[in-house]
Amino acid sequence: MKRVFSWLFIIIGMAVLVMSTSRGMMKYVSDKRYGWTGAFGIHRADGGDLVNMAFLDKEPKFLQHTNFVFKRSPDTVNRNINLYVWADSYVIHIPDYSYAHVNKFQLGRRDFTDLHYKLDPNKKNILIIENGERFVRIYFKYLVIFDHVQKDKSALSFLYSYSNSPAHYASLGLGGVHVTDLFNPDINQNIEYNLFNYNCINWIRELKAEMNYQYFNRVSGDVALSENGKHLFLRQTIAAHDILSCYEAMKSTEINTLCSNIDTIYKHYKKEGFDEVYFSIIPNPATILQPVYYNGLIPVLEKRADSMGVPFIDIFKAFSHYPNPSELYTNGDTHWNNKGWEIWLDAVNTELNKQSGQLKK
Incomplete structure (x- = not known):
């Protein structure tokens, strides 16, 4: 017994x-x-x-x-953008009518749903890849949610690297299984x-x-x-030593890998036919509310991406210069409040306004 x-x-x-x-x-x-x-x-x-x-x-x-109150986008003409957003819990509740110039809207919930798309050559096809900051080093270091990018050998040949070493994908040789598939953070x-x-x-x-x-x-x-x-x-x-931490110092080799892989992802989706691909990183509450130990991940990546021609929708600057940053997040939640998403959505719509005037002929 x-x-x-x-x-x-x-x-x-x-x-x-x-x-x-x-x-x-x-x-x-x-x-x-x-x-x-x-x-x-x-x-x-x-x-x-x-x-x-x-x-x-x-x-x-x-x-x-927090009861989100979403505003309707003020634009009334030029609904010529098909918008694809691959995102996490920060933005999944934002409705399509809050985005400017959107003809068609499709949301993918990262980790749970893959990114599916059928591009319309008569519309402006825009992709936004949004990530909460704490997952950036996992997703972009190991490409763990970008298996389809890794399988595209022609996309991988576009690797942009700041070092002589190739990007590291942490494959375990088990039929595409990755480290984070076995060791969930x-x-x-x-x-x-x-x-x-x-x-x-x-x-x-x-x-x-x-x-x-x-x-x-x-x-x-x-x-x-x-x-x-x-x-x-x-x-x-x-935490002092955690890949999810915004306080852990990063080596230059890791930054190189992150930027190289971001560039690979960008060129993959551009090759797929998207007119523009934006990345956006939502700062951790600790990054903004207790910045004294911050490792500088977001501004470093955005600066490097800009030099590579990879566009980011930046809210780090707006958040870090906000007069009372405690108004951007709820005290007992990992997420932002109404003011936080409004700042992000304003930045997104600024880019969509630009893209709407650049419709393909």
Whole structure:
């Protein structure tokens, strides 16, 4: 019987590990469990994703409810742009009517859906590749979500490199499997979710989180408190040694690889027929709200990309010079608020206004 239980725990443990590593399986599980109520439902705090992760449901200064109010683009003519946006959770809720001059709009949710397109030669076909800053070094160092770019040998021949060494794709020689396919950077968070995020035991975690915060000025799990105590940050984004961190110093060789791969992606989609391809990086909250340790990733990439002729939609400058940057993000969430996305959308529409006047003949 002891051996049976031992094997049972091993099998369950391996199943949890495999599920926690797979992005597809985690999406399926989280989507299913999101609608559950009762003892086996999941913890949900309405104040923000970091509040939810830290179980600080009772701390009002972090509970900022964000109800986005999207404005309609003011343009009424020249709807001559077919806009494709491959993005993450920062911009997936922005509706098509907020973008200027859009005839057709198609959104791809990175990590969960691939980028699909059928280009119309009679329209201006524009692609925006948006990334939250914490994933930039993973996606553009390993091209982990750009397998189709790697398979295009003619695109790879366009590699633009600032060094004599080729770009590194971290392929493991397992039929296209990459490092981050096996070692999901969110695995610890996923394991915790699969093992312990159940309403029947969440009251214990809420009590522990409240005591840690009130008596030791600490927050739980993968969440960290800003130095001024006003904001919550995802712990990985301020860690000393983490590829997701905006504080970890970068070597010049890594910058070269990132820029080379960005140029490869750009030329791939230009060759596919897009009239223009824009990249856009959304700064981590810690980058703007606690910049003293910032590694300078965004401005370095944007400056290098500009020298290569690769266009970026820059909001780092606007965010970093904003009079009160705390107004751009919610205190208990990894995402921006209305003001943040308005600044980004204004920058996007400025480019779309330019492109609308350059329709192919």
